Amino acid sequence: MSSTELRSKAAQIRMDLLRMIHGAKTGHTGGSLSNTDILTALYYKIMTIDPARPKWQERDRFIASKGHSVESLWCILADRGFFPKEELATFSQFGTRLIGHPNNKVPGIEMNTGALGHGLAISVGMALAAKKDARASRVFCLMGDGEQAEGSVWEAAMAGAHYKLDNLVGIIDRNRLQISGSTEEVMGLEPLEEKWAAFGWHVVSIDGNDIDALVEAFEAAPAIAGKPTLVMANTVKGKGVSFAENVPHWHHHVPSDEELAKALAELEAVISSYTQEGQVQ
Amino acid sequence: MANKIPNRQVICETLVTLAQEDKDIMVLASDSRGSAAMAPFANAYPEQFVEVGIAEQNIVGISAGLAHSGKKPFVTSPACFLSMRSIEQIKVDVAYSGTNVKLVGISGGVSYGALGMSHHSVQDIAVARAIPGLAIILPADRHETKRMTEALVQHEGGVYVRIGRNPVEDSYESDDYEFVIGKAVTMREGTDITIIATGETVRIALDAQAELAEAGVSARVLNMHTIKPLDEEAIVCAAQETGGIITVEEHSIHGGLGAAVAEVVVQQHPVPMRILGIPDEPAIAGKTSEVFEHYGISSSNIKAIALGMLGK
Ligand SMILES: Cc1ncc(C[n+]2csc(CCOP(=O)(O)OP(=O)(O)O)c2C)c(N)n1
Numbered sequence: 074m075s076s077t078e079l080r081s082k083a084a085q086i087r088m089d090l091l092r093m094i095h096g097a098k099t100g101h102t103g104g105s106l107s108n109t110d111i112l113t114a115l116y117y118k119i120m121t122i123d124p125a126r127p128k129w130q131e132r133d134r135f136i137a138s139k140g141h142s143v144e145s146l147w148c149i150l151a152d153r154g155f156f157p158k159e160e161l162a163t164f165s166q167f168g169t170r171l172i173g174h175p176n177n178k179v180p181g182i183e184m185n186t187g188a189l190g191h192g193l194a195i196s197v198g199m200a201l202a203a204k205k206d207a208r209a210s211r212v213f214c215l216m217g218d219g220e221q222a223e224g225s226v227w228e229a230a231m232a233g234a235h236y237k238l239d240n241l242v243g244i245i246d247r248n249r250l251q252i253s254g255s256t257e258e259v260m261g262l263e264p265l266e267e268k269w270a271a272f273g274w275h276v277v278s279i280d281g282n283d284i285d286a287l288v289e290a291f292e293a294a295p296a297i298a299g300k301p302t303l304v305m306a307n308t309v310k311g312k313g314v315s316f317a318e319n320v321p322h323w324h325h326h327v328p329s330d331e332e333l334a335k336a337l338a339e340l341e342a343v344i345s346s347y348t349q350e351g352q353v354q
Numbered sequence: 355m356a357n358k359i360p361n362r363q364v365i366c367e368t369l370v371t372l373a374q375e376d377k378d379i380m381v382l383a384s385d386s387r388g389s390a391a392m393a394p395f396a397n398a399y400p401e402q403f404v405e406v407g408i409a410e411q412n413i414v415g416i417s418a419g420l421a422h423s424g425k426k427p428f429v430t431s432p433a434c435f436l437s438m439r440s441i442e443q444i445k446v447d448v449a450y451s452g453t454n455v456k457l458v459g460i461s462g463g464v465s466y467g468a469l470g471m472s473h474h475s476v477q478d479i480a481v482a483r484a485i486p487g488l489a490i491i492l493p494a495d496r497h498e499t500k501r502m503t504e505a506l507v508q509h510e511g512g513v514y515v516r517i518g519r520n521p522v523e524d525s526y527e528s529d530d531y532e533f534v535i536g537k538a539v540t541m542r543e544g545t546d547i548t549i550i551a552t553g554e555t556v557r558i559a560l561d562a563q564a565e566l567a568e569a570g571v572s573a574r575v576l577n578m579h580t581i582k583p584l585d586e587e588a589i590v591c592a593a594q595e596t597g598g599i600i601t602v603e604e605h606s607i608h609g610g611l612g613a614a615v616a617e618v619v620v621q622q623h624p625v626p627m628r629i630l631g632i633p634d635e636p637a638i639a640g641k642t643s644e645v646f647e648h649y650g651i652s653s654s655n656i657k658a659i660a661l662g663m664l665g666k
Contacts, residue, residue, distance in 0.1 A: 099468065165468035167640035173469040187472030188435060189408055219385060222407030252385045253405065259385055260407025344629070 074117050077347045079284045083113040084343045087313045089148040089161065091340075095333045097165040098267035099173065103310040103323035104142035107248045107282075108215060111306055114287035115213055116149045122138075124154040127180040133210055134183050138192020139246060140174040141325075146182075147171050155181035161261050176260075190223025192216060193243060197233045200241035213291070215244045219251030222260045227272065233274025239295035243274065243303045246281065248310035252324050266305055274303040281306025313340060357524050361499040361517040362391040362430075362460050368503040369428060370398050378426045379507060384413045389519075390460045411666040414440040414457070418447035421454040433459025433516050434466070437478035441485075448512040449487040456506050458515045462492075463554070463604035464645045465519035466638050471636040475516065482514045483582055488583040489513040489535060493554030497526040498579060500531035509535060518604070520642065522554045525577065538585040544574030547660050548592035552578045552611045555651065559602050562656035565624060571593035571660060581611055586618050588636025593623040598663045599630045600656060604646075607631040611641060628659050 074082065086109050094100030112135075116122070120133040122126075137146055144164070151158045156179060165170040170178045174187030184195050194213035203210040220226060233241050245265070253259050262268075266276045275297045279286040287306065295300040310324070311317030314336040328336060373379040373395070381395050382404045396403040404420075406413045410431055417427035428434065436459045437444075447456045459478060466473035482490050491506075491513060493499040499517065506513060513535075525541065533539075541556065542563050551559035556577045563573045574596055578590055592599060599619060601612035612629030619627055630651055638648050646652060 105446050143470075165639065167638070167644045169468065172639045176470060176474055185470070185472065187470060188439065215480070219408050222385075222412075224409065224411060251408065252384070253387055257551045259405055261407070 076285050077165065079113055079117055081344050081347045082117055083110050083284065084313065084340045086113060086145055086148045088151065088340045089152070090144040091314070091328060091333055091336050093148065093161050093164050094144055095328050096162060098327055098329060099165050100144050101141040101173070101325050102316060102327065103250070104139060104217065104246065104248070105144040106312045106314060106317065107308045107310045108139070108142050109145045109312070110282045110284050111215060111244060111246065111287055112145050112149050112314055113290060114284050116153055118288050118292045120213065124181065127155060131208060131210060134196070136192045136196045136211045136212065136214045137186055138174050138214055138327060139189065139220055140186035143173060143175050146175065150179070150181040155179070165276045176312040180335045189217065189220040190225040193226055193229035193233070196241055197229050197236070200233070200238040201236055203240055204238065211240045213242045213244060215246060217251070217277045218245055218249065218256050218262060219259065221245070230269065230274065233301040237299040238301045239297070239299055241301040243293065243301065245281060245303065245305055246308055247305055248308045250310045250319065250321050250324070252321070254321050256313050269285060269303040273300065275300040276303045276305060278305040278307065281308035282312050306349070313343070315339060357521050359496050360391065360519065360521045361459055361493060361496055364499040365503050365517070366391045366395050366543060368500050368540060372400050372504070372507050373402055376426070376507065377402065378424060380404060380420060380425050380427045382413050382417050382427055384410055384431045384432050389427055389432065390458070392430050394412055396542050401455070410435040410439040411443050414443035414455070417451045417455045418443070418451065426454060428456045428458055430458045430460060432473070433462030433475035433478055433548050434473050437475060437514065438481055441481055441510050444488065444512070445485050449485045452487065453512065454510050456515065458517070460517055461519040462516040462517055462651045464642055465631070467641050467645070468639040469517070470639060474637050476604065476606045476632045476637065477609070478514070478516060479605050479611065480613070483609060483614060487512060489583065491515050491535065491577055491579055492581065493517060494525040494553060494556035494577050495522055497524065498533060499528035500529050501531070502579070505533055505535055516553065518554050518642070523557045525556045525560055536580045536583040536585060538588040539577040539579065540574065540588070541577050542573065542575040542628045543574040544594055546664060547589050547598045547600065548570045548574040548576060548596045549602060549656060549660070550576045550578050550589070550592070550611065550615055552581060553604060555602040555604055558651065558653050559656065561653035562660070565653055565657045566660055568583050569657065569661065571664065571666070573660060578611060581614055583616065588624070589615055589618045590622050593619050593625045598626045600630060600659055600663070601631045602634070602651065602656060607633060626663055628663065629657065630659070
């Protein structure tokens with residue numbers, strides 16, 4: 074996909090997830106909007122995957138350590154054909170498998186996550202297995218910035234560097250918000266890039282809502298042989314919906330009918346701006 | 355639903371009142387002051403509030419250190435993470451070291467509905483029960499939550515409290531009754547069979563009692579708000595006087611209230627027993643009421659079980 078196609082796709086995914094959350098009357102809106110560009114770059118450009126063979130051994134792996142932002146992932150997996158799109162309407166409803174966190178009963182999901190601070194250790198194990206089996210698979214692990222307060226993140230960071238896992242890419246959705254407000258007020262993280270570098274990771278800091286920058290950063294990894302890469306994706310929580318951007322309570326706020334209409338119109342405008350430019354066929 | 359006040363709000367309001375006098379009361383949160391309804395406390399007493407971020411092991415360790423220095427910490431965090439992620443800190447830093455830490459697990463049981471097994475807390479009682487020296491309390495409604503919170507401030511020692519997320523229908527008419535840690539409350543007298551419930555399922559047991567009364571069955575209802583130390587005397591009396599016991603809980607059928615009661619019954623006065631709870635599987639996604647209905651945690655099912663046990 075071209076850069077503009079990826080941008081249009083991200084806007085479409087944002088529309089899908091907003092409709093899904095609105096329909097279910099529940100969901101983690103802010104963090105899903107924030108990581109949509111990261112997931113779009115991975116699932117439509119970067120990762121080697123085959124929706125027809127979700128367990129194909131040579132595939133790349135994605136672990137959503139910030140499992141609460143599963144909405145963008147559900148919409149992308151459906152769009153990529155891992156399961157029928159109609160199933161999105163069952164999100165969070167009684168008896169569904171599309172629950173509010175990644176659930177590996179659903180094709181395309183590797184592991185069940187939702188308790189923060191588990192994903193990176195799992196990813197270290199997967200990257201280690203790929204090394205031992207001499208497979209080319211890469212492992213991408215998406216973490217929250219608030220999640221960085223869990224000690225288990227740092228235990229895994231240490232192991233990733235110790236085992237020289239250059240097939241491992243950690244991504245931090247650095248939107249600077251968690252539930253109770255700003256990360257720096259709740260539990261200060263800075264200087265976060267220096268901490269990861271001190272733990273032996275190659276750190277790349279980018280605009281995490283810029284698809285081109287994301288693609289470039291992921292394609293470049295590993296930039297240094299023998300070192301895992303940490304992509305500090307500086308994002309905006311609620312990205313793409315003007316009135317949700319940087320507003321803490323959108324963490325799990327559900328859009329009203331009016332808010333949904335307004336958000337969809339904004340995203341529609343983004344898509345049609347690309348189409349008008351004739352950049353999308 | 356008449357009652358609109360969730361138990362977490364009652365804990366906050368009671369602590370706000372008590373902390374006016376008692377400057378040693380402290381509340382700790384792990385990016386959970388909103389979910390725990392503790393924002394009013396944080397705003398009223400910023401000096402008595404500690405935010406630790408998303409770090410449940412750390413919150414228990416820090417609270418043990420505070421307690422060691424004479425503070426009365428109340429840790430408020432989602433029950434699933436507070437009870438199990440930090441269980442070693444609870445075992446060693448709280449229970450084994452005898453520190454005065456109150457662990458308040460919020461949104462327990464299946465109150466996180468469709469968020470799935472990572473967020474359900476239906477193994478917490480089993481795990482907590484295995485730790486010597488840790489008391490376990492599940493208040494039934496807002497009245498009991500208020501009396502319990504007052505008792506916790508007075509009580510010296512480690513306690514794990516579990517409450518749900520949403521408001522529950524009242525089981526008590528008022529808070530004008532004696533709440534004693536470790537002492538079950540006989541909510542209804544009865545002679546044919548005993549229903550023992552804990553926490554928010556007490557309401558369901560009371561409804562079952564009423565339905566059974568209509569069918570001519572006299573059921574006793576015990577509110578076992580304290581699962582540890584367990585009121586063995588009340589259980590043995592129930593076994594002797596009513597001849598059969600049904601337990602009801604928002605917890606796995608393994609290791610919770612039912613198991614605790616069964617251990618007493620089997621060893622002291624064996625009678626027929628049924629254990630009602632969440633079966634040994636990741637609970638189905640859905641609202642609490644839908645999940646309860648699915649697993650038969652309902653007054654009509656308790657009634658059916660009781661009639662079956664009585665051969666009616
Ligand atoms: C171990 C654990 N503790 C607490 C939670 C509850 N929780 C869900 S999301 C969240 C905030 C996450 O903030 P952040 O990592 O910054 O993610 P984002 O802002 O991108 O949504 C919390 C505390 C959890 N899921 N897991």
